[in-house]
Amino acid sequence: TSPFIIAIDGPAAAGKGTLSRLIAEHYGFHHLDTGLTYRAVAKALLDAGLPLDDETVAEKMAIEMELAGLDRSVLAQHHIGEAASKIAVMPAVRRALVAAQRKFATKKPGTVLDGRDIGTVVCPDATIKLYVTASPEVRARRRYDEIVGGGGAAVFDEVFSDVKKRDERDMGRADSPLKPADDAHLLDTSEMSIDAAFRAACDLIDVAL
Numbered sequence: 001t002s003p004f005i006i007a008i009d010g011p012a013a014a015g016k017g018t019l020s021r022l023i024a025e026h027y028g029f030h031h032l033d034t035g036l037t038y039r040a041v042a043k044a045l046l047d048a049g050l051p052l053d054d055e056t057v058a059e060k061m062a063i064e065m066e067l068a069g070l071d072r073s074v075l076a077q078h079h080i081g082e083a084a085s086k087i088a089v090m091p092a093v094r095r096a097l098v099a100a101q102r103k104f105a106t107k108k109p110g111t112v113l114d115g116r117d118i119g120t121v122v123c124p125d126a127t128i129k130l131y132v133t134a135s136p137e138v139r140a141r142r143r144y145d146e147i148v149g150g151g152g153a154a155v156f157d158e159v160f161s162d163v164k165k166r167d168e169r170d171m172g173r174a175d176s177p178l179k180p181a182d183d184a185h186l187l188d189t190s191e192m193s194i195d196a197a198f199r200a201a202c203d204l205i206d207v208a209l
């Protein structure tokens with residue numbers, strides 16, 4: 001029997017991360033936040049003082065990336081996310097990271113993978129696919145509240161324009177652009193609490209498992 005795979009895609013700050021963690025915990029599945037794999041490669045390049053636009057150098061870092069060492073707390077910074085979305089346009093980087101992600105996806109009894117291209121490219125045969133979105137305004141508001149709530153400083157208009165820029169880069173790239181898979185269930189969380197989004201997701205997943 002093939003393992004259960006729950007694929008969760010969507011734009012930055014749509015609530016995918018929290019939702020994916022809750023779902024993985026609820027079903028007792030392994031969880032991989034694939035954004036961290038791109039962030040880890042970006043951070044390794046930044047730390048080594050290497051350029052972000054050399055595909056051969058970035059590919060080498062991607063091949064060496066270890067899933068076991070991924071930690072959101074050291075990869076969360078805004079400039080790392082920006083750098084990640086730059087190296088994520090490179091096909092050689094994506095090829096290396098997708099291979100590692102596919103291997104993770106076969107873990108038993110099942111897995112939750114979240115990212116941008118899980119349902120379309122990484123796991124096109126996933127048991128169930130969710131595409132989680134919210135309006136750019138709502139996503140910017142959540143990101144802003146998160147930064148300010150954590151004691152940081154932010155200007156809403158800047159956060160809003162960053163969200164829109166990241167969307168453009170992720171949706172506009174040639175290799176594996178962000179878009180819902182044809183068979184994905186759309187979940188717009190603009191007017192939903194995390195709790196309501198979690199319950200809506202479980203209702204969809206329960207039917208598929």
Ligand code: C5P
Nearest residue numbers: 034035036038081084085088115116117
């Ligand atoms: O989701 P997160 O903000 O951590 O992802 C950082 C960047 O990594 C995204 O903006 C996107 O460009 C890239 N990414 C990707 N494919 C994935 C996950 C993330 O291209 N599956």
